[in-house]
Amino acid sequence: MFPDLPKSLISGAVLLICLQCAKPPSVVKGEQNFKLVDFPKGFVKKDPARSKQNLVVTTGEYEVRILSKSSPGELLFGMKDYDDAYAENFYAVTLDGRFEVRAVGADDWSQAEKVSNTRFDPFSNDTKVTGESLQYRGKTFAKTGRSWESTAALPSLHGRWLAVFSHTSEKDKPSYGVMGGGGRGKGEMFIDVYDTSSGVKVLSANAPHQGGDKPSRLFNNTFWVGDSYLVVPLDADAWNHDSADGHGESVLLGILPGKQ
Numbered sequence: 225m226f227p228d229l230p231k232s233l234i235s236g237a238v239l240l241i242c243l244q245c246a247k248p249p250s251v252v253k254g255e256q257n258f259k260l261v262d263f264p265k266g267f268v269k270k271d272p273a274r275s276k277q278n279l280v281v282t283t284g285e286y287e288v289r290i291l292s293k294s295s296p297g298e299l300l301f302g303m304k305d306y307d308d309a310y311a312e313n314f315y316a317v318t319l320d321g322r323f324e325v326r327a328v329g330a331d332d333w334s335q336a337e338k339v340s341n342t343r344f345d346p347f348s349n350d351t352k353v354t355g356e357s358l359q360y361r362g363k364t365f366a367k368t369g370r371s372w373e374s375t376a377a378l379p380s381l382h383g384r385w386l387a388v389f390s391h392t393s394e395k396d397k398p399s400y401g402v403m404g405g406g407g408r409g410k411g412e413m414f415i416d417v418y419d420t421s422s423g424v425k426v427l428s429a430n431a432p433h434q435g436g437d438k439p440s441r442l443f444n445n446t447f448w449v450g451d452s453y454l455v456v457p458l459d460a461d462a463w464n465h466d467s468a469d470g471h472g473e474s475v476l477l478g479i480l481p482g483k484q
Contacts, residue, residue, distance in 0.1 A: 248463045249431035249476060254417075257479045258427040259323040262460075263472035267303040267311035281311040284441065284457045284473070288449045289336035291328075296320035299453060299477070300328060300336045317477060342448040344375045351377040351386075360386055363423050368414040368430070375443040379420070381451040385480055388416045389443040393435060413439035415446075415456050417478060427454075427478050432462040454478035 251258045268278040281303050287310075291298045298316040305311065314333045318324045352359045353376050357366050360379065367376075369390030378387045394409025410433060417427035433439045438459050446456045460474040 247432060249429060249458060249474075251427075251429040251476075253428035254426055254478070256321060258417075258429055259477055260458075260474060261317055261323055261325060261477045262464075262474050263301070263315050263325060264327075265313070265472045267313060267473065269305065269309065269312050281305045284445045286445070286447070286455060286457065286475070287341055288447075288453070288455060289333065289338055290449075291316060291332060291336045293335075299449065300333055301475075302333055303473070319479060321479075323477060339450045340381050340448075342378070342381050343446070344378050344444055346374075350379055350383075358388055361420055363420065365418050365423070366416070368416055368428065369412065373440045373443050375440065375446075378446060378448065380448045380454075380480075383420055384451055384482060385426075385448075385454070386418045386420050387446065387448075387454055387456075388418065389439070389446070390414045390416075391433070391439045393433075393439075407436040408433075408438065408440070410435040410462070411439075413442060413459075415454075415476065417454060417480070426480065429456075429476055431456075431458050431476065433459040434462045452480050452482045454480070 249260050267281040269281060271277040271279045283303065283305060285304045287302050287304060289300045291300050297319045299319060301315045301317065303311045314328045314330070316326050316328045316332070350360060353372055357364045358377050360377065361383065365377070365386060365388050367388055367390035370392040372390055376389055379385070391411055391413045393411030396408055412430050413433050414430045415428070416425055418425050433442065442457050442459060446454070448454055454477070456476040458474045458476060464474065
């Protein structure tokens, strides 16, 4: 293919191309209120079989509480494992527009205020997909990506805001039956947030995903905290390759006006 070039140069060029393809998430509307939040380390718990080792919790099933006594106020993030037990570490994210992240302990978590974490309800008929758009409360809302997933939209707690989900992905991966495979090809996931009263789009972002059960699982795990905060879990492995010892989870956090 490149007969006159050294192998090391060819390998470097291929690596550079791969890294350029894996672009990080991008906020295209509402940059001050919609931010990428990176947790520096994964959520972990003790391995019951090996007391000196930790197991990384990868469910993507966050729970968020509010630490209103801190200044500025903060959202506290925990993650549940498949047995509903929490990982042993927690993170706080500031609500002052800086989106600063710090590690917190179990005491902070237990003292934080529990608020509603509203996820997609597969039995709800509040929203209806009609071709390229989605209907909610008599209004039409557009998607950005080419295709819908089963989780197409998520209204906030009292319906003031509506998050619309879509994606543009490569051809679905082949399934090998009991051997695995199948699911989406890699691509981009899109999140558009609308004011349901005016129909105006207030936040918009996109992020890469690696395919398989994504972006479906990520949309399904997206949730509203109260009526003002949107948390979108992301596929950090799709772009984050700069840490030799691994990295934590990543989310998009949206802050919208309104009381809880």
